[in-house]
Amino acid sequence: MLAVILSRLARMVVVMVGISVITFLIFFATPGADPAARIAGRNAAPETVTAVRHDFGLDRPIWVQYGVMMRKMFVTGDLTSFVNRGQKIVPTLTAAAPVTLSLVAGAAVLWMALGAATGIIAAAFKDRLPDKILMGVSMMAVAMPVFWVGEMVNLVTQSRLHDTWAFSWVPPLGYVPLSESPARWFLALIFPWITLSFLYIGLYGRMLRTGIIETYQEDYIRTARAKGLTARRVLLKHATRAAIIPVVIMFGMDFGVLVGGAAVLTEVVFGLNGVGRLTYQALKVLDLPMIMAAVLYASFFVVLANAVVDLLCILIDPRLRRK
Amino acid sequence: MTTDQPETGSMPPADAAGGALPPPAGPWRRALQGLASSRTAVLSGLGLVLIVLATVLAPVYAKHVAQTDPFRSGLSAKIMIDGKRSPVMERSTEGLGLGVTPIGPTWGPKYFLGADTQGRDVAARLLYGGQNSLVIAGAATLLCLVCAAVIGIVAGYAGGRVDTVLSNLIDMIWAFPVYLLAISLSIVMLGKTFEIGPIHISSSSLVVPIIIIGLVYVPYVARPVRGRVIAITNSDFVLAARGLGIRPSRILWRHILPNVATTLIVFAPMLMALNIVTESSLSFLSVGVQAPNASWGTILQDGQALLYSRPVVSMAPGIAIMVTVMLLNLFGDVLRDILDPKSVRGR
Numbered sequence: 011m012l013a014v015i016l017s018r019l020a021r022m023v024v025v026m027v028g029i030s031v032i033t034f035l036i037f038f039a040t041p042g043a044d045p046a047a048r049i050a051g052r053n054a055a056p057e058t059v060t061a062v063r064h065d066f067g068l069d070r071p072i073w074v075q076y077g078v079m080m081r082k083m084f085v086t087g088d089l090t091s092f093v094n095r096g097q098k099i100v101p102t103l104t105a106a107a108p109v110t111l112s113l114v115a116g117a118a119v120l121w122m123a124l125g126a127a128t129g130i131i132a133a134a135f136k137d138r139l140p141d142k143i144l145m146g147v148s149m150m151a152v153a154m155p156v157f158w159v160g161e162m163v164n165l166v167t168q169s170r171l172h173d174t175w176a177f178s179w180v181p182p183l184g185y186v187p188l189s190e191s192p193a194r195w196f197l198a199l200i201f202p203w204i205t206l207s208f209l210y211i212g213l214y215g216r217m218l219r220t221g222i223i224e225t226y227q228e229d230y231i232r233t234a235r236a237k238g239l240t241a242r243r244v245l246l247k248h249a250t251r252a253a254i255i256p257v258v259i260m261f262g263m264d265f266g267v268l269v270g271g272a273a274v275l276t277e278v279v280f281g282l283n284g285v286g287r288l289t290y291q292a293l294k295v296l297d298l299p300m301i302m303a304a305v306l307y308a309s310f311f312v313v314l315a316n317a318v319v320d321l322l323c324i325l326i327d328p329r330l331r332r333k
Numbered sequence: 334m335t336t337d338q339p340e341t342g343s344m345p346p347a348d349a350a351g352g353a354l355p356p357p358a359g360p361w362r363r364a365l366q367g368l369a370s371s372r373t374a375v376l377s378g379l380g381l382v383l384i385v386l387a388t389v390l391a392p393v394y395a396k397h398v399a400q401t402d403p404f405r406s407g408l409s410a411k412i413m414i415d416g417k418r419s420p421v422m423e424r425s426t427e428g429l430g431l432g433v434t435p436i437g438p439t440w441g442p443k444y445f446l447g448a449d450t451q452g453r454d455v456a457a458r459l460l461y462g463g464q465n466s467l468v469i470a471g472a473a474t475l476l477c478l479v480c481a482a483v484i485g486i487v488a489g490y491a492g493g494r495v496d497t498v499l500s501n502l503i504d505m506i507w508a509f510p511v512y513l514l515a516i517s518l519s520i521v522m523l524g525k526t527f528e529i530g531p532i533h534i535s536s537s538s539l540v541v542p543i544i545i546i547g548l549v550y551v552p553y554v555a556r557p558v559r560g561r562v563i564a565i566t567n568s569d570f571v572l573a574a575r576g577l578g579i580r581p582s583r584i585l586w587r588h589i590l591p592n593v594a595t596t597l598i599v600f601a602p603m604l605m606a607l608n609i610v611t612e613s614s615l616s617f618l619s620v621g622v623q624a625p626n627a628s629w630g631t632i633l634q635d636g637q638a639l640l641y642s643r644p645v646v647s648m649a650p651g652i653a654i655m656v657t658v659m660l661l662n663l664f665g666d667v668l669r670d671i672l673d674p675k676s677v678r679g680r
Contacts, residue, residue, distance in 0.1 A: 028505050036521060153658035155610050157617050158633060158651040161640055169641040272510035275614055289513055290618065293520050301517070308510055316504075 018320060022313045029309040030302060034076050037298055049092055066092065083303060093297040102288065103303055109185050110284035112195065113202055113276065114268045121207035121214060122261060128211060129218025129257075130250055136223060144215065151212030160205045160279030167201055183281035202280045206273060210264065214257055221253030228252075259319050266315025270308030360595075367671040374667040377660040384657055388467060391460035398442045403457035404625055438645050446645050449635045455646050462627040463653060469542050469628065470608035476547030477554060477604060478597050484551065485558025486593060490566060490585060500559070507552040512614065518545045519620035537623040542615065546608050554600050558593055565592050595672045602665030606658040613654055629654050 046063035047054070054062075063069045067078060082089040083100065091097040128144050135141040167177040179197065186194040225231060226249055234244045274286030285307065292300035368374045395403050435448035445456035488499035506514070522541050565571060566589065574584050609629075615621030616630025617637075624631070629650040636646035 025501075025505055028501075029509065032505065033517075036517065149659055149662060150655065153606070153610075153655045153662060155613050155617070155633075155651065155654060157614060158647070158654070161633075161637070161647055162651070165640055165644050165647075267510045270510050270513075272512055274512055274516075275617070278618070286513075290516060293513070293516050294620075296520065305509070305513070308513060312510065 015321060018317050022317050025313050026306065026309055030080070030306050031076070033302060033305045034072070034079075037296070037301070038072055038075075079299060079302060083299075083306070089299050089303065091297050091300055093292075093295045093300075099299050099303045102300070103285065103307060106283055106285045106288045107307075108187065109282050110269060110271070110273060110277070110286060112185075112188065112199060113206065113282060113284060114265065114273055116199055116203040117206040117210070117268075118261070118265055120203055121210035124207070124211045125214030125257070126218060126250075126254070128215030129222065129253075130245065132215060132219040133222035133249070134245055136219075141219075145219070148212035148215045151208045152216070154209070155275075156205065156209055157275040157279045159208055160202075160276060163201050163205050164279065185282045185284075202276055202282065205280070206268075206276045214260070217260065218250075218253055218257050221256060222249045225249045225252045258322065262315045262319035262322070263312075266311045266313075267308075270311040271304060272308075364668075364671050368667065371667045371671075373663055377663040377667075380660045381657070381664065384463065384653075384660070385467060388460050388463035391457065391464055394460055395454070395457040399445070399454045399457045400443065401454045401457060403453050403461055403627070405453070434642050435639065435646075437643055446649050447643055449632070449646055450638055451635075455632070455649065458627050458632055459629070459649055459653060462629050462632050462650065463657075465539060465622060465626055465628040466609055466612055466630070466654075467657075469539055469546065469612050469622070470605050472539075472543045473547035473608045473612075474601055474605045476543065477550050477608075478601065480548070480551045481554035481558055481600075482593060482597055485555040486562050486585070486589065488555070489559040489562025490589065492563075496559075503552040503555055503559075507556075511549050511611075515545050515549045515611065515615055516618065516620050518548070519615060537626065539622065539626060541623075542612060542621050546611050546615070549611070550604060550607065554597070554604065557600075558596055561593055561596050562589055565589050599665070599669045599672050602661045602668060606661040606665070609654055609658055609661075613650070 046059050046066065046068045049066065050059045050062045067075060070078075079089065087100050089099040091099060091102075128148060132141045132144045132148075164183070167180045168183065171177045172180065180201065181194065181198050184198065186198045188195045222245070231244060231248055234248050239248075269285075271284075271286035271289045273284065274290050276282070277284040277287040278290070285304065289301070289304035289308070292304060368378070395401060435450060435452060436444055438447045439445060444454055446459065447455050449455055449458070484499055484503070488496045488503075519541070522545065571584060571588055574588060579587075612621055612628060613630035613633060616628050617634050619634060622628040622631050632650040633647055636643070636650070639646050
C-alpha cells in the first residue's frame with residue numbers, strides 16, 4: 011500500500027516537471043512569441059530589444075533560464091513579473107488563491123448535495139414526471155455556457171430586479187474576504203456559487219441517475235429486494251452507494267481543475283480576482299513568470315486530485331491493490 | 334468489454350450456412366433504423382437541420398429582410414418606426430444625456446433584435462455568427478476525432494513503450510485545465526500569420542480557433558479509444574483472425590477500425606456540443622473568433638457592454654447556443670443508446 015502511494019507521488023512530481031517544461035517550451039519555441047519583443051513594446055528599436063533581452067536574462071540558454079526561474083519561484087521566492095515591474099509573483103498568487111478556493115469549495119458543496127439529490131430522485135421516479143422535469147432541467151444546465159448563466163443572473167439580481175424586495179440584499183459584484191466579514195463573504199458569493207454549480211448539478215445528476223438505473227440490474231439488488239428490504243433502503247443503501255463511486259471520481263477531477271483556475275469564466279463575470287482570472291490576464295500580456303507560476307499551481311491541484319482519486323479507488327476496490 | 338459482438342463481418346455471412354435466409358441487416362443499417370424509429374432522434378435531428386438551414390440563409394436574411402450589411406458599423410443609420418424616422422443609436426436619456434444607446438428590438442424586419450454598440454443588426458449577425466460557430470465546432474470535432482483515433486489506435490495496438498509514452502503524454506495534456514490550455518494556445522497563435530508551405534493562415538482566420546478547440550479535447554477521446562482498441566485486440570475474434578494468419582494491417586483495418594468507429598461516432602454529437610460552448614467561451618474572453626468574423630461567442634462579448642441596457646444582445650446568442658447544444662445532446666443520447674453495447678437501453 012505504501013509503495014503504491016509513494017510511486018503515485020513520484021509520478022505526480024514527474025508529471026508536474028513535465029508540465030512546467032512543456033509550458034516553458036511552448037512560449038520559447040513558438041516562432042514570434044519572443045518575450046523580449048513583447049516587453050520592449052510594439053515599435054521598439056532593435057537595440058532596445060537587445061538590451062531588454064540582456065536585462066531579463068533572455069539571451070542565456072533556455073535550460074539556464076528555466077533553472078533560474080524555478081529557483082526564484084521555489085527557493086528564494088522573489089520571482090517578479092516581466093510586465094508589471096516589481097510585482098512579486100508568489101504573493102500575488104497566494105492573495106488570489108483564497109478567492110478561488112472560496113468560490114469553488116462553496117459551489118462544490120452545493121453541486122454535490124443537489125446533484126446527488128437530483129440523481130437519486132430522478133432514478134426513484136424513473137420515467138415519471140419528477141424524473142422528466144429534473145432531467146429536462148439538467149439537460150438545460152449542461153447546455154448553457156457558464157458565463158452566460160452568470161450574465162443572466164447579474165441581469166436579474168444587479169439590474170432588473172435589484173430594487174425590489176427579492177434582490178435588494180445582493181451586494182455589488184466583487185469579493186469580500188472571509189476574515190473581514192463572514193456574513194458579507196457569504197452574501198457576495200451566493201450567486202457565483204449557484205452559477206458555477208448549476209452545470210455540475212446537471213452533469214452529476216444525470217450521471218448518478220444512469221449509474222443507479224444500471225446498478226438496479228445487478229444480482230445483489232435482486233437479493234436485497236428478495237430479503238424484503240424496503241424500496242427506499244435498496245435505493246439509498248445499495249444502489250446509490252455503488253453508483254456514486256464514479257461520481258466521486260469525477261468530483262475529484264473537476265474540483266482540482268476548478269481550484270487550479272478553470273473557474274476563470276465565473277470569476278470574470280462576477281468580478282472575482284481569483285487564480286483563473288490572474289492566469290488569464292497573465293496569458294493575455296504573455297507574462298511568462300506569472301504564467302509559469304499559475305500553470306504549476308494549477309497542475310499541482312489537478313495532479314493532486316488525480317492522485318487522491320486513484321488512491322480512493324484503491325481504498326474502495328481491493329482488486330486494484332495487487333497491481 | 335470482451336463480450337461485445339464484433340460489429341462487422343468477422344463472422345461468415347448467414348448465407349454461407351446454405352440457408353435461404355436473407356442476410357441480416359448490417360450494424361450501420363440497424364443504427365439508422367434505430368434512429369428513424371426514435372421520436373427524440375428524429376425531432377432533435379430535424380431541429381438541428383433547421384438551425385443549419387437558418388444560418389446558411391444568413392446572407393438572404395441580411396440582404397432581403399434586414400437590408401443591412403451586418404459587418405459594417407451603422408452608427409448614423411436611421412430607421413422608420415411607426416412612420417417616424419429615428420436614429421439607430423439613440424441619445425441616452427439617463428444622467429447627463431451623454432453617449433448613445435443602440436436601438437432595442439423592433440420585432441420588425443429591420444433590427445428585429447435591435448442593434449449592437451456599432452449599430453449593426455443583431456439578428457443578421459446572429460445568423461452569420463451561427464454559421465461560424467457551427468463550422469468551427471464541426472471542423473474541430475472532425476479534427477479531434479481523427480487525432481484521437483490515430484493516437485488511441487497507435488497507443489492501444491502498438492502497446493509497450495509507444496503506449497507508455499503516448500499515455501503519459503495524454504495524461505500530461507489532460508492535467509492542464511482545458512480552458513487555460515485553449516487560452517494559452519490562442520494567445521500564442523493569434524496576432525501572427527503562419528506560413529506552412531504554400532498554406533497561408535492569417536490570425537483572424539477561423540482555422541486558428543478550429544485547431545485550438547480541436548486539439549484540447551483530444552485526450553478526452555483518445556483515452557477511451559485506446560481502451561477500446563486494447564479490449565478488441567485481446568478479444569477472441571481478433572485472436573481467431575491472428576490464428577488464421579491474417580496480416581496485422583488487415584486486422585487493424587477490418588476488425589479494429591470498424592469497432593472503434595462506433596466509439597468515435599458516439600462521441601461526435603457530444604463533442605460538437607462541447608465545442609460550441611468552448612468556442613463561445615473563448616470568444617467571450619476575446620481569444621477565440623477574431624473581428625471582422627462573428628460567432629455566437631463574439632456577439633455575447635459585444636453584448637457584455639450592453640448587458641443592463643440592451644440585454645437582448647446577450648440573451649439571443651445564449652439561447653441559440655443552449656438550444657443547439659440541447660438538440661445535439663438529445664440526439665447524441667439516442668445515438669449512444671443504439672451504438673454503445675454497454676448501454677442499458679441499447680439492446
